Amino acid sequence: MGAAEHRRRLVSLAYPVYFELLAGVTAGIINMAWVARLGGGAVAAVAVATNVENLLLGVILVAGSGTTVLVARARGAEDSAAIRSAVRGGWVLWALVTPLVAIGGYLCREPLAHLVLGGSGGSGSSSSDSLPLATAYFSIALPGIAVFFATNVVDGILKGAGDTRTPMKLAILANGVILGLDPLFILRFDLGVRGAAIATVLGRTVALMCGFVVLHRNGVLRQAAQAAPNRAGSLSADARRTAETGLPMSADFVARMVGALALVAIVARIGVSEVAAYGIATKAMYVATMAFYAIRQAASIRTAQLLGAGRDERRAIGRQVLLLAGSLGLTALLTLLAAAPWIMWAFGSEGEVAAAGALYLRCLGPYLTLLACFIALGGVFEGSGGSPALARITACGVALQLALAYSLSGSGLPGICLAMALAMALQCAAIARMYRRTEHPTATDCDDSGVRISVTEPDSPSPDNRFA
Structure with a gap:
């Protein structure tokens, strides 16, 4: 395959991902812009809460990124059973991780707010004012992390299937809903930082629902679901491979x-x-x-x-x-x-x-x-x-x-x-x-996911190249 074709495909896949990533950053900026009207304490609370959420993104990347690679590998091998296995593995990991983070985070919202803001007293009244506000934001945002995590898995599945444009569109849709709901919940309903959290969760929920519709309509995934027989492998094996x-x-x-x-x-x-x-x-x-x-x-x-x-x-x-x-x-x-x-x-x-x-x-x-x-x-x-x-x-x-x-x-x-x-x-x-x-490279190599990689003839796909 020529260099120009590789470059074209890379650019085609990359530019929607770029705007999707920027949209994720923009969501925090939108919240900060509206919360700024409530004072410095509110701004500090939302800022540290957003940083915590960014750190938690690393948790679900285990499922999202793992699913992307495994679905892409299975798609290249035209292995419908492996596509189903990769998708199942991503959702099993989501089901295992999400309750720990969402429920555990909600129960520990006050200690977490103290931790990220440096104690109850802080260095002044601004820190003291931010503590209850950060706790209030966490009370909505941490249970709502289930939606954030699910969206990441949906994005991972779609990207593995070769569709990077839909995740971009879903991120832009979520931002549009947040932009419309922020002033309503923060100022009109006088919910303050809770309103910012509610708007964010609702915006992501709308995008997630649309993402499920796209998953159902995706040709690659539908063909895999219809063509693959019932797989004998266990859910734990699928989850372990993804992890x-x-x-x-x-x-x-x-x-x-x-x-x-x-x-x-x-x-x-x-x-x-x-x-x-x-x-x-x-x-x-x-x-x-x-x-x-x-x-x-x-x-x-x-x-x-x-x-x-x-x-x-x-x-x-x-x-x-x-x-x-x-x-x-x-x-x-x-x-x-x-x-x-x-x-x-x-x-x-x-x-x-x-x-x-x-x-x-x-x-x-x-x-x-x-x-x-x-x-x-x-x-x-x-x-x-x-x-x-x-x-x-x-x-x-x-x-x-x-x-x-x-x-x-x-x-x-x-x-x-x-x-x-x-x-x-x-x-x-x-x-x-x-x-x-x-x-x-060696004649036959094996990567960490258990996939056999045949490299003897780059232009001749091996019919036996399947997930182990």
Whole structure:
């Protein structure tokens, strides 16, 4: 298969994922915009609650990401029974994980609010006011996490079936409903932060219902449901296979989230203006980093599907991924060099914060270019069973980044950027070594999900390539 075809397919899969990811960020911004009318305490409560929800996303990624890879692999192999098995495994994991998080989170909502806000007293009245508000938000949002988790599984199934546009449309639909309901529940019905949580859950529920309709109508999934005989395998085996596939991807995400939170504490050693600048710049970077993750998902889907068909084209896909991601990374670098002050101004910063943020953004370019290549190329390994090694590289890289950042924090935000770039350069070296090994694969390999990968003749799909 030609390079142009790989590139076309990657772009076709990636751009809807990009807008879906941005839509997820936008949902939090919509809530914050309306809650801001209630005062600083409400803003703080919703902000920390949103961060907790982002961290919990790593839990359900075990089901969502694992299902995506397994469905894509089964689709490439044209194995209807394996598609059904992958779908069942995702829903079994959802049924196991969701009650623990939703019910347990609701029962522990007050201690959780204390934890994320730093105690009952805090450092002032703002922290004290935020505690009951955060608890109120959690009382709605944590039970409603069941909807959020189910939507993630639906998205994973659709993406594995090759449909990345519907998850994008569902995310935009959810945002539209939230945008309409926020003022109604927050201000009109005077429900405050509870209103923001209710609007968010309802918006996601509407999107989830539409997602179920699309699942029922999806041609690939319907054909699998009609053609596959009753499978003798147990539900536990399906769930275990999905968990083994998705757990390393979840660990990778959680490691990066924890590292980002820890880095804030290191930046705080430099000064208040630097912390504010770092926070604003990080949000601005979502525009670029979401594109890197979109390419990663596209590469994962494409790689898994072709391997399922008995075609090992990891190196060809990897070259196109590096071309796309490298171009995006260099574009981000040049944009930051030229427009850093205007970016900070667009996010409402001024004075010392704006100056510190502009300096940080201009120093961040090399890191972003390396990050783009690492994140995007990681999709090839996620789709081919190499995600455990990828997760280990990420965990070591995050630990190294934090150590270097602590050591170089005396140089201010440029020192933080240097630490990030050095740690990412080593991660890129590690993944490049993994990538070079794909040049001479063994005749028959087996990935972590138990799928046999035949690589003897890339252009001749093996009829025996099925889920073990």
